[in-house]
Amino acid sequence: LQPPPEELSYGATVTHVRQGAAVSASRKGPAKRDYLVAAVLCYGNLINFMDWFIIPGILLDVQKYFELSDGNAGLLQTVFILCYMLAAPIFGYLGDRYDRKIILGAGIFFWSAATLGSSFLTELYCWILFLSRGLVGIGTASYSTIAPTMVADLFEEGKRTTMLSIFYIFIPVGSGLGYVLAAGMAELTGDWHWAFRVTPCMGALALVLVLLVVPRRPQRRTAFHRALSISGTIRVKAEKPGVQRAAKTTWCQDVLSLAKNWSFVWSSLGLTAMAFVTGALGMWVPLFLYRAEVVQGLVPPCLQETCDSSNSLIFGGITIGTGILGVITGAEAARRLRKINNKADPLICATSMFVSALCLYIALMVAQTNIISTFVFIALGELFLSVNWAVVTDILLYVVTPRRQSTAIALQILVSHLLGDAGSPYLIGTISSAIQAKHPHSVQWSFWSMQYSFILCAFLGVCGGGFFFLTSFYIEEDRKEAER
DSSP states (O other): OOOOGGGOOOGGGOOOOOOOHHHHHTTOOOOHHHHHHHHHHHHHHHHHHHHHTHHHHTHHHHHHHHTOOHHHHHHHHHHHHHHHHHHHHHHHHHHHHSOHHHHHHHHHHHHHHHHHHHTTOOGGGHHHHHHHHHHHHHHHHHHHHHHHHHHHHHOOHHHHHHHHHHHHHHHHHHHHHHHHHHHHHHHHHSOGGGGGSSHHHHHHHHHHHHHHHSOOOOOOOOTTTTOSOTTOOOOSOOOOTTOOOOOOOOHHHHHHHHHTOHHHHHHHHHHHHHHHHHHHHHHHHHHHHHHHHHHHTSSOOOOSSSOOOHHHHHHHHHHHHHHHHHHHHHHHHHHHHTTTOTTHHHHHHHHHHHHHHHHHHHHHHHTTTOHHHHHHHHHHHHHHHHTHHHHHHHHHHHHSOGGGHHHHHHHHHHHHIIIIITTHHHHHHHHHHHHHHTSOOOHHHHHHHHHHHHHHHHHHHHHHHHHHHHHTTTHHHHHHHHHO
16 A cells, blocks of 8 residues: 555654555564674675775885885775776676675675785785785775675665664774774784785685675565665655566666766765765875874884884774764764755755865864874864765665666766776875975975875865755755656
């Protein structure tokens, strides 16, 4: 039975919906095995993002070992992201049509093997490090594209809200632990190569768990299932038992349909600005903080075999804390504000981007004189960026029909990385190197060059806020279209 119009709500405002017997039967509580499967997928997501930020955690050591300029050091992360984003649409297509368990297992094995291989490189084989980072990017793309849809298939309504939020919390947790692991292993062993030898062991365990625990089964297409966003948004009408869904569309048809979805387009551009800023910050903040401390005379220049890794450890802790708090705060703010404003999601994202850009700009301005204030404002900037992660995904899930969600996620990954964090580490590093080349080599100009380069991130943060604000003009219409 179709619920009356007044009971059709979205976001966290959904409470009670009248249903027929067939609908009720599809909404039984998740089994314990579903929670176990979700836990395995969350563990894999943790390792996935730990591997993303191993290089930034030991960037000082790697840069000194291979004698890399800022531009070439940034290229390491750019190669990783480029391969990641180019592989994402392929895995999105495969994930919509073939066994996702096999794809996940192959991806975990592939990126773990490539990471382990990086730990045996010498200074004569710098080019292999670039190659291995590209291979890791391909492997991790399979996981980031497919795993969220598998978690979404396991749960309905509020449970789905909780489990997807937990899944996405492991992005900042994994990112922060990547810094901590890399810096900690380099400091503990006196050799940065050991930073690449821990996550492959964790990946081997993840592969075994995926093969043993994650079931092989088609995507659920039952009534009210996958019709809910992270916050429980009802998006499609209840289906009658035995009624077939619409015929499968081609990939080109899916892409054309998504290109006409303005909420998807503008929110993806907003996510691209977020990716640009987070990519640049993730790569360069520990090095920027180190140079600020050198300018202030708090630490000496790195001349020893293993450089001081305290900034990576601190920034890793900031990433974990602000990531968890930001995701929770964003989800809760969206849940409450949707009750009074149907455009709450994009407006939350726009506001947080504007505030984050301001905090980052202040951090850049005070870095030369007060390192504590710099840490505080960087933490605030990271916090407001993290507010958006779950909310942006929520927008996609309720403005895109279920059968196009894997493709939409893959395209969003492609666009956000192509124009965002694929180029930002290299661009920031290249600008820094160009500024240094025009001035005598000095500690002061080494710091200033990075400071001036980072101003671009504050500007892109403002642009991202504008993109999310534009999303608010289309969100209601596109949500209704997805419901139909």
